[in-house]
Amino acid sequence: MVQAVCARLYELMDILPEAKACRDVHPPSLTRAEEKLYEFLTGWLGGPQLYRTKYGHPRLRQxxxxxxxxxxxxxxxxxxxxxxxxxxxxxSSLAADLARRIDTLGWHMENLNQRGQPAAGCPFS
Structure with missing residues (x-):
């Protein structure tokens, strides 16, 4: 199921108008992003630590x-x-709780303020 979620997410990123800004910061091929998300979510959800084994600690924001x-x-x-x-x-209530936690994780990635200015220390600032 996790692999299906990851595959569908990146399919949607290519077609949903509301995802355009997000799509624009990704490379032309989303294959690597899909693979890394699958590896991360597998471990985050309690399965094998695929991401950590390959890349070390996720340090997602960094x-x-x-x-x-x-x-x-x-x-x-x-x-x-x-x-x-x-x-x-x-x-299920568990699925809803996990989805809410993903929201928190997603917002943790924010590195631009409301005026679109980069946070201190960002390499693109």
């Missing part, structure tokens, strides 16, 4: 600092995630 990520990018990514999640994960 790893995303090279890309300008503001509210529009985050909202687009979360729209894709939630739609992919809802299409592939049976509804």
């Amino acid at each position: 790893r995303h600092l090279a890309a300008p990520i503001g509210a529009e990018e985050i909202a687009g990514w979360l729209a894709c995630f939630h739609r992919a999640w809802d299409e592939n994960i049976p509804s």
